[in-house]
Amino acid sequence: MSLTHFAALLPLDTLGHYLHWHFIQISVANFVVIVLMVFTFIAAIFAPFPGRRRRKENQ
Amino acid sequence: MTYTEIERQWTTRLRRRFVRLLPPEKLLPDTQPTYVSSWIYVFGVTTLAALAVVIASGCLLALRGPQWWHTSSVGHFVNSLHLWSVEIFFFAMVVHLWGKYFMAAWRGGRALTWMTGVVTFLTSIAAAFTGYVSQSNFDSQWISTQAKDGINATGAGAYFNVLNLGQMLMWHIVLLPLAAIVLTGLHVILVRVKGVVPPFEEPVKVSQ
Structure with missing residues (x-):
């Protein structure tokens, strides 16, 4: 499977989403x-x- | 050479001063105090590990150049490694910063340790920004044309020209990494000299 198959999982050529x-x-x-x-x-x-806990018990 | 002459040599005096300030057992300690066994103390060394990957992947990118990192699959991989190690670097550094802020890590004569951390953080941000404009693609062109207005508004545009790819690349691969590495080294040495900041003491309850 080439890397382009993975690239299709996330749309990277669209506008970003913003919160207002x-x-x-x-x-x-x-x-x-x-x-x-x-x-x-x-x-x-x-x-x-x-x-x-072990360190505390040892001290 | 007499014993007195050896004692007066600047190399002898400097070595003794260094050893007194940072004896080998403090520089590379065997154990740490109990309070260090918490996840919040892990993010400083995570930042250091990420920085090592940033530097190593950056060296590989410098070896082969933009043609390689834009066109070959291995180049894409190293380019992505460089980006994602920077993401982890900043992620870990911010959590480290929050942890140290709420511990008031400047206590006990650690002001210089805190300040070297602050300056390293600011230097790293500048290194990241010059990295964005050094990609040599449409993304870097867009970012640099947007950034120039901000830089020009500060009055620094004539000296620090974000549209000058050569200048930005030199800042990104020489000056800023050098500053970040030296400051990080100083920060770590100061942590070793002063020790890891202890937690706040619990208030003493007075029975009435």
């Missing part, structure tokens, strides 16, 4: 990246880190 809210205008792609960063940040704070 009062004076704020942002592309959907940028908005998705920001949401993912916020999600990653929150997950990084609360997700258990491997071996953390």
